[in-house]
Amino acid sequence: MAVYTDVSDEALEAFLSDYAIGNLVAFRGIAEGVENSNFQLRTTQGDFILTLYEKRVNAQELPWFLGLMQHLAGQGVSCPQPVASTAGQTLGTLAGRPAAITTFLPGVWPRKIRQEHCRPLGQALAQLHEAGRSYTPVRPNALGPDAWQPLLDSCRAGADAVHPGLLAELDAAFTHILPHWPGQGANPALPHGQIHADLFPDNVFFLRKTVSGLIDFYFACTDFLAYDIAICINAWCFEGDGSFNVTFGRQLVQGYESVRPLSAAERQALPVLARGAAMRFLLTRLYDWINTPPDALVTPKDPLDYLKRLRFHLATETVDGYGF
Ligand SMILES: Nc1ncnc2c1ncn2[C@@H]1O[C@H](COP(=O)(O)OP(=O)(O)O)[C@@H](O)[C@H]1O
């Protein structure tokens, strides 16, 4: 579960006294999520989410994330909207942690991904990219290619115990990713802007067949827009046995392109971006797998799911191999 920090009744009451959101009716910790502590807050004015920011979030970057959500919501994207205190602040401190209240979004995330989720997902992603164009502050991707080698280095001692030969396999995989990465060396860059960078199924709410909300913007950053598609291909378009679902991938890309057509360069770059996305999630999962104590509240996610994806991308040299 993901409630790392306890909030006492007294501390909550003092925190809420700075907001004009009605009187507290109910308050409960939310078990889902792995990064931050989230609580559902019900007041006489409705439902809200209270988030206490934990280890991976740099407090100095919170105004960028909250500003992005505010901006996207203003552009019509259904995402959590930060609620300002009576003093006009969207960021406060609770139980010694940076904390914010955001609006509650209706809907549920798909526990089993079906074809009909993928086209609306692609559309929602492209709408997010279009809406982000007018948000000008830049946040470099802290988990981009420059971070991968140091992350793997920090896992050197434990990697092969997770899977024999993993270290050598990942070292070799870098040579098929980094020299080919857009913007590196002589490789041309791609259109860039604000990306979500973690749009996994548990961050996309649906009501029937429609996307009702996107959440969890705390990995969002300024990077290649097509990299966000590559992340979604990894997160949404593989079966439990590690095989790629061509239909899901096609629906995702077609949905995206119905809002924002891809350039030829972006399409051609999808295979290397997909390799990079698989590497990025493999590495953070590997780090968490090795470093999470057995008695921790959170169950780390399996890094080897992403090894299967990475192998598929390494064996698929051109975008035609994906059937898009
Ligand atoms: N704005 C929101 N509206 C409704 N539920 C939310 C909202 N934000 C978070 N949640 C709930 O909290 C859970 C964890 O949120 P998430 O942002 O994914 O946490 P973490 O950053 O810790 O991974 C979600 O799966 C969802 O149930």
Ligand SMILES: N[C@@H](CCOP(=O)(O)O)C(=O)O
């Ligand atoms: N999506 C990442 C982990 C981040 O978890 P989230 O709950 O913040 O989406 C992964 O699956 O490795």
